[in-house]
Amino acid sequence: MVVRKHISFGALLILLAALAAAPLFAVFVQTFFRDGSFSLDTFLATLQHGRVLSTMRHSFLLGLYVIAATTCIALPLALIRTKTRLAKHDWLDLVFTIPFMTPPYIGSMGWILFMQNNGYYEQLFATAAPSSFFSIAGMVFIMSMHLYPFLYLMLKNALVRMNGSFQDAALVYGTNPISNWIRVVLPLLLSSYVMAALLIFIKTLAEFGTPATFGKRIGYPVFTTEIHQYLSRWPVDIPAATSLSFVLLGVCMAVWYMQSLVSQKFAYGIHSGKSSMQTRQVESWPITVSAYVFTGVILLLSIGIPYFSIVATSLLDVRGDGLSWSNLTFGHYVELFSFQSSGYHAFMNSVGFAFAAASIASLLGFFTALYVKNASSKRQKLIDLTSLLPNIVPGIVFVVGLILFWNASWLPATVYNTKWMPILTYIVLFLPYSVQYTKAALSQLDQSIDHANSIYGPTAASILVRVWLPLLAQGVLAGWIMTFIISMRELVGSLLILPPSVQTGATFIYSQFEQGNVSLGMAMAVVTVLMTVVFLYVVEWLQRKALVKQHG
């Protein structure tokens, strides 16, 4: 409780409101106010446009399909990782995060290059790739290959937590393993599943990269691509873009509300307090073999194939000549990193923006988390909700709002068209990461620290620096790294808000497809992803070290 005195509620709320709430308010004003008075005309006119309804249908269907497909991948994987011999291989979890960390537009580019006419599939197997891939089914497949790790991790964690006394009890009192499963495990799993599935739905609706690359080819417009189109293609229609943003926002809010209802109703205390024992593993060999095969196939499809395409393309000298040893070159990497090249500048910009955004967001997240703690009071809840808004609101809606807000004519001056604009955008978009990581670290600490502080603590500032900062450092750092990684690859915001003369790694890659050299773009993609994996490994290592310290 002492913590709360250190941090002014007002200052935090104002900062968060300026960052997160003001852009949304700008979208609202632009949509519903004409010449200073409330009007539904623009909004209704946009809704009546024939394309909008088909866009909505597309987005919804896509969301449902992706939930179904990710479930088919993630549920078996979660079971495999808790019940079979593969449960021991914890490094797999790190590998499973790679598809999720791969920027979606890069992943889908990899798949397009692999499956198109004369693509790598045809070159490797000397037979035509199934042309049915270029359909909605292919798009669902690509998006599911990106999103399944998210569902998998939530389901696996739920299963691991359950493995303790609940299963023991079920074993003692239950009838047989199957009915135990149906009557004990499934209901306990359901709430985690529903929550994760709804999040998958929101993430699918908010996704821009895959619809912008793959969806464009098959003529499947969704919310995000339509909004981007209204804003970035001639003729421009800003009111239509904000109206669509508003619809998207409404849908996501509704889903979020449903999610919170579900989690309130079906949340069980599955932390039994008893440490989760090593689960009884299924040892029968058919199951072991199928587990290995299934895991292998998923890894091949989600990492192997897209990365093969990306790396191969980055190494091709003459793209029209296809795969052959004599056609390989490192020239694109050399070009990328020759000093003063535009690729080098773009990469360094990305690093700089991501560094600044991650640092500021971590600081903000640190204070926010300390203030919110367990969100018991109304004020804490308000701060918590505001800081987590970017989790619910699709990125493109925020970006539209940020553009409108920072271009408002009544602002005395603006960061728009300066390098602060992308930094600000990343901070807003990724603030929830730093808040959540710090909160997670905080939740592991005991209440007694508060009491000790209030008795022995000299001043508020020194408590902050000498007690909280060291204790939470690892969580803050993990949040910092996540923000850094995700800022490095952010695309849709960067496409719309970068000032002149400034490119980031992501926009560089994207513009190579539009106007330049695809191989060069793919070389940049490889470098970005390598960096991401190294950083992820560092997060993992930090967490493991912290665990050892706690128990050792």
Add this chain to the structure above:
Amino acid sequence: MKKTTIAPIAGIGAALFLLSACGAEAGGEGNTATESTSSNEKQSITVYSAGPEGLAEDIKIAFEEETGIQVDMFQGTTGKILSRLEAESNNPVADVVVLASVPSMEGLKSEGMLQPYEAKNGELMNQEWSDSDHYYYGYSASALGVAYNTNQVDNPPGEWTDFSDPEWANRVTMPDPTSSGSAVDFLYGLTSTEADGWEWIEGWIDNGLLVAGANKESLDAVITGDKDVVVSAVDYMAYKAKASGEPIEIYYPESGTVISPRAAGVLADATNVSGAQAYIDFLLSDKAQQLVADAYLLPGNEEIALSDRASLSEIPVLPVTWEGAEEKQIDTLNEFTSKLQQ
């Protein structure tokens, strides 16, 4: 009791803080900006340029060397630049705009977003590509042709209508006119000069025409062999790909094609007008015109010799009138999009 007082105070505080924070942040930016311009040591201009990337970069470097004026450049497709200008109408940034489509320049002129300037060498430019009131100059152009993959196509057909034949089903792609200014020019040119223009285009669409992405993306589909030909391919990109060894060739159908001029002008809201005018002068200078030719574009100044490809006089051209084309181009675009979605 406490709660009731806190809410309004927090609200007012929030508003004040918000204003002061914006003011402070922006004030900092503003100060540095005025300092740099008032000191006058480092003049700079902002150019919004619709590619091609290499050429824009070369011109920028040559211009900076010659004049000492720094160029901040935003590169994008014509559509992106127009939308950026619109989004920034409250806080104009750009001094010079370079677009890959004259009708779009006409649009900017009619909205009062350009200012006239009688440039040096202005009279040397192709008068059909430039504005008679000197609001913009067509400093270069690309001819739109048919690019094909030489590994997969031996004898490309001679005419636009041939791509409706069953033989060409699912083998043809075209740049997306919503992102490519030259593709709109092409559609407009073809349909405004040929009575059956729309029927030809419908024939392509029914034949499985792929419309995805701007010029480079459609050319890439043919370079990698995904599709066999690009209709409305910008020639300079095809020549450039060919020069780097890709299996690409380009030709212009005998019945005539569209030349898409690329024009530059000074924006009405330009903050550095003299710098912007210097940039236009430079674009029309022999030096920049030679850079244009080196980038495989057709120079606005016909005196500049082209060695490795068809010169303007050798290309069969459709008699397109660009005057007043802006409104009609929007109609063309809408018609195309609706046909595509049927």
